[in-house]
Amino acid sequence: MANKISDETIEYVGILAKLELSGEEKENAKADMEKMLDYIDTLNELDTEGIEPMSHVFPVHNVFREDVVVNGDGSKDTLANAPLMKDNSFKVPKTIG
Amino acid sequence: MAKQYETVIGLEVHVELATKTKIFCSCSTEFGGAPNTHTCPVCTGMPGSLPVLNKQVVEYAMAIGLATNCDITQVCKFDRKNYFYPDNPQNYQISQLYLPIARNGYVEIEVGDLKKKVRIHEMHMEEDAGKLVHDEWDDTSLVDYNRSGVPLVEIVSEPDMRSADEVIAYLEKLRTIIQYLGASDCKLQEGSMRADVNLSVREVGTEKFGIRTEMKNLNSFKAIARAIEGERERQIELLEEGKEVIQETRRWDDNKESSYAMRSKEDAQDYRYFPEPDLVPIVISDEWIAKIKAQQPELRTEKLERYKKEFDIPQYDAEIITNSKHMADIFEATTAICKKPKKVSNWLMVETLRLLKDHDMEPEDIKFSPENLAKLIGLTEAGTVNSSVAKEVFEKIFAEDIDPEKYVEEHGLKTVNDEGALIEVLEKVIADHPQAVADYKGGKEKALGALVGQTMKAMKGKANPGMVNQKLKEMLKEC
Numbered sequence: 001m002a003n004k005i006s007d008e009t010i011e012y013v014g015i016l017a018k019l020e021l022s023g024e025e026k027e028n029a030k031a032d033m034e035k036m037l038d039y040i041d042t043l044n045e046l047d048t049e050g051i052e053p054m055s056h057v058f059p060v061h062n063v064f065r066e067d068v069v070v071n072g073d074g075s076k077d078t079l080a081n082a083p084l085m086k087d088n089s090f091k092v093p094k095t096i097g
Numbered sequence: 098m099a100k101q102y103e104t105v106i107g108l109e110v111h112v113e114l115a116t117k118t119k120i121f122c123s124c125s126t127e128f129g130g131a132p133n134t135h136t137c138p139v140c141t142g143m144p145g146s147l148p149v150l151n152k153q154v155v156e157y158a159m160a161i162g163l164a165t166n167c168d169i170t171q172v173c174k175f176d177r178k179n180y181f182y183p184d185n186p187q188n189y190q191i192s193q194l195y196l197p198i199a200r201n202g203y204v205e206i207e208v209g210d211l212k213k214k215v216r217i218h219e220m221h222m223e224e225d226a227g228k229l230v231h232d233e234w235d236d237t238s239l240v241d242y243n244r245s246g247v248p249l250v251e252i253v254s255e256p257d258m259r260s261a262d263e264v265i266a267y268l269e270k271l272r273t274i275i276q277y278l279g280a281s282d283c284k285l286q287e288g289s290m291r292a293d294v295n296l297s298v299r300e301v302g303t304e305k306f307g308i309r310t311e312m313k314n315l316n317s318f319k320a321i322a323r324a325i326e327g328e329r330e331r332q333i334e335l336l337e338e339g340k341e342v343i344q345e346t347r348r349w350d351d352n353k354e355s356s357y358a359m360r361s362k363e364d365a366q367d368y369r370y371f372p373e374p375d376l377v378p379i380v381i382s383d384e385w386i387a388k389i390k391a392q393q394p395e396l397r398t399e400k401l402e403r404y405k406k407e408f409d410i411p412q413y414d415a416e417i418i419t420n421s422k423h424m425a426d427i428f429e430a431t432t433a434i435c436k437k438p439k440k441v442s443n444w445l446m447v448e449t450l451r452l453l454k455d456h457d458m459e460p461e462d463i464k465f466s467p468e469n470l471a472k473l474i475g476l477t478e479a480g481t482v483n484s485s486v487a488k489e490v491f492e493k494i495f496a497e498d499i500d501p502e503k504y505v506e507e508h509g510l511k512t513v514n515d516e517g518a519l520i521e522v523l524e525k526v527i528a529d530h531p532q533a534v535a536d537y538k539g540g541k542e543k544a545l546g547a548l549v550g551q552t553m554k555a556m557k558g559k560a561n562p563g564m565v566n567q568k569l570k571e572m573l574k575e576c
């Protein structure tokens with residue numbers, strides 16, 4: 001494998017993904033990510049000079065909606081699967097926003 | 098000699114657009130609904146739901162871009178910004194990174210004698226997040242997604258500002274432009290306009306920028322000014338002690354007048370931006386731009402010019418009135434009814450501003466109708482009510498938008514112009530206050546005031562003061 005993921009990188013990615021990994025899980029994740037990066041490297045073999053990056057397969061643009069309220073009170077459906085609920089809101093561990 | 102420092106400030110301003118529906122779904126954006134009532138599978142990030150862009154969002158964003166001298170990006174698209182937080186149910190925010198809708202603009206500000214341009218780096222469209230309310234009772238957070246998906250534009254300035262005064266002038270300028278366009282009500286207190294302040298300090302004369310911090314949670318102009326002063330001092334102190342400023346996001350606590358670190362700033366790459374696959378690109382034609390330009394309403398500078406020509410009111414008054422689109426609308430509508438621009442301007446400049454200040458309100462909060470102010474002006478002009486009664490009635494109009502004609506009638510507040518009734522009261526007042534009468538006759542002009550006061554009191558404030566004065570003098574001569 002050409003790419004190497006350092007301990008610092010895996011630690012940092014864990015923080016960003018809000019994941020706590022054990023030592024073994026870290027090693028496995030490192031190996032997986034190295035494989036992914038190698039795979040991306042194969043794509044880099046193509047010459048993309050002067051080619052506009054494409055975000056869509058279909059040549060479609062300007063799909064709009066008019067600014068008209070259609071939806072009514074959706075709280076029942078929205079909260080239907082809430083693991084914890086209070087005052088018509090989702091209840092989650094204390095988070096400072 | 099102590100080192101001299103310069104403050105360098107750039108702003109990220111978020112503005113909630115005044116659309117009826119959210120950016121990607123047909124849920125209402127109305128403020129203040131019960132939690133989660135304005136939600137659907139799209140704005141709560143349910144699997145399989147697909148966003149469809151609200152056209153009005155693009156048009157408001159174009160209007161703001163054009164009014165701030167930006168270039169409109171004629172092929173633009175959305176990107177995904179990935180991060181995990183309970184206020185963000187999709188685990189990504191749909192925003193614009195690579196091709197934001199507007200770039201390279203500027204607005205002109207004036208601070209004292211200094212005129213300068215504050216450049217706008219870029220402006221992009223994005224969706225707002227939900228709201229977290231801390232529940233003191235069981236130490237948890239409650240999430241309401243009503244705000245999730247409300248359209249925003251974020252306006253990113255260049256680091257062109259050097260003081261709190263310049264920052265406030267820039268924000269006021271943006272606010273006026275956007276309010277005039279009708280693209281947002283821009284209320285800082287309610288969060289429909291929010292500013293994050295990027296601030297660094299450097300020694301005067303240095304070219305290189307210092308390390309900056311970003312400050313959040315600033316919800317009034319006063320808080321912004323205090324936060325800038327506080328952060329400048331904190332950074333200078335660090336540098337003087339030979340320490341380094343750390344690039345981080347800080348949260349301002351206006352009650353404590355100090356800030357604390359929230360998190361070290363994530364780099365753009367940490368958000369793993371990529372083109373939003375659920376939305377197609379937006380292609381903006383020259384014709385579309387021309388149409389938005391043609392629809393652009395009269396902006397403040399033009400309005401000021403017109404007021405000078407059309408209405409004979411002082412420049413200062415015109416500036417204050419046009420500073421708020423809402424106030425200017427009331428001024429024009431009232432003037433159109435009563436044809437007395439000077440009187441209308443006086444009511445707005447004196448009593449309205451006083452009441453706004455007393456109630457800690459913004460001009461946008463004015464609720465009374467032009468019809469009722471015009472009626473009140475009619476009543477005073479006709480001499481039906483005197484000025485002190487008019488002020489009292491105006492407070493009622495300001496608070497409850499009452500009909501002044503009915504109110505005056507029902508409460509018997511009409512000025513008494515009946516000479517017979519006045520003479521009766523005056524006779525009694527003169528008889529009851531021999532000392533004051535003697536004082537006046539002895540040359541004490543001031544004693545007249547006391548007698549006028551007693552008369553007004555006896556007539557419950559409804560007498561015509563000019564008439565009282567005149568009659569009283571006549572009668573005192575005779576007795």
